[in-house]
Amino acid sequence: MTKYLVTAALPYGNGPLHFGHLAGVYLPADIFSRHMKLMGEELIYVSGSDEHGVAIMQNAQKAGIGYKEYVDQWHQDHKSLFDKFDIEFDVFGQTSAEYHREETLKWFEILYEKGAIEKQDEKQLQCQDCKNLLPDRFVEGECYECGYENARGDECPKCGTWIDPLKLKNPQCKFCDSKNIKAIDSFQWYLMLSKYQKEFDSWFETKSSWKKTVFPYVKSLASEGLVNRAITRDLDWGIDVPLDEAEGKKLYVWFDAPIGYVSNTKKLFEGTDTDYLNDWWLNKDTKLVHFIGKDNIIFHSIIFPVMSLVSERAKLVDDLPANQYLNLSGAQFSKSSGNSLDSHQAIDKFGSDALRFYLASLIPEMQDSNFTWSGLEVKVNNELANNIGNFINRCLKFYVKNYPEGINLTEKYDFFETELFTEFEKLRVEYQNSLKDYQFQKAIKALMGIGFSANQYFSDREPWSKIKEDVPHAEVTLYTSVILVYLIGIHFSSLLPKLSHEIRAHFEEGLQNENFYQKIYQGEYEELKSYLNSNPLKIIKKPKGLVPKIDPDIIKDLEG
């Protein structure tokens, strides 16, 4: 039995999450996970905070608090944002936790024993005033290619040259601004990716079906030869390198971060009979899917797979549905340049249905997409509210007004034999197949199509006039439409869980039961049929507009 191990890139515990993170990673992974679970698949959705690295150290120092305290704050902040967005992880842990350290050390030890990790000497810059070692980003100077004065230690922003920090002219320490910098002899441990080129190539060949923003890119990188990477740093925040001669060195954040997927799974099953390795990470029936943004492709397609291959503590990734970027008004989200917005404020103002709907429609599957406030207004008001929200409202209100006790028509009418139902099934299958293929735009289109068919049916049959001259005709229309409302409610549960729940809440308890509607989600209607045979279809809650429209004035304010 195939089971699904879904991971979402560990958010870095160093700042607020923005819509790009949500639309690119957490939302698609959440929709996918909810969908597969509803389809009856065994699936876990794993993520957690990524909490090591220099950037965190710097910002914690700036904030004047301890590292652990600092990352705990962001962990809580991210968690609460995910809650508001109805992003439902099975586990959301922390890489600063002890269980993660233990798992990471196991990986290191195995890789080290197998010769995949080697010590190499290297020159490093050290500030002679503050005594800090200065890895790439912590030194600035003059580019030796183009002469640009503020080149960073890794890349010259002007000419794009990949900088060797040792060759920078007039290097300056980013910690204390001192220019008294010397190259000293040092050493680090390297992950010897180049040793595994062959194994990597033959594995990666089998992934040609990955999307074209991923496969050709990785293939071209790999064909240039896998590059060994330093996986230790001279820092005082992180996991200690478990070697005698590595005093004062920590594992580099990018080494331990992906192991976080594994360690968080371990945490999830702690105290149960489930073995996180044999039942999940090493199970050949497990399908491993990493949801990530495009910047993360190399780690998830090359580095972590090679680590897994050698350590044999994880199977290799099966699917890598990496997304492009969601931009804000045409430019990347960036707090430092002011191109940002407060995700918490936004979700508090508009709610998860509206934002999930808009962001899902913006999931940058093949190319960068663009968030705008007016886009939110247009999308939510014109599509979700006018199509779906309005159909539910017009239908339920009319129904309750005329048939407060419900209708039972099964004696003379079979909804499941109608053309409308056939059309519904076609769209439902399209919707679900698209979700399974990570094609979220297509899925939404199919879902909207159901709303359109429903409105069309309702309008064509004019129950408002038929009810005066041909009551049975009107009854069929209303009865059918209310069934559609129920079905729409069920099928929204992966995309908009709140709205879905609110729709279902209008129906009697038996229909609200999760096991009951899950069958329907899967396209099995027997139980629904027998329910309808013996019960009138009754609305138990006074209908009201479920999808409130967004006030254009609020949007104007936000854009102003």
Add this chain to the structure above:
RNA sequence: CGCGGGAUGGAGCAGUCUGGUAGCUCGUCGGGCUCAUAACCCGAAGGUCAGAGGUUCGAAUCCUCUUCCCGCAACCA
């Protein structure tokens, strides 16, 4: 010639792998309806698919070149 992706009606996108009279959502215009959140339904206008060349009976779709946009190696979805 560093690498990868992209360029399709006013806007946002699908179609490109597996060539055969250009499709979807929104917007616009005209009509209908009044159950409903000024919502819904019907119809119309509007593009020759970044540019040039080539292959072909036929190309948005394959090939070549050009232009422009985005991203790119280790903090950043």
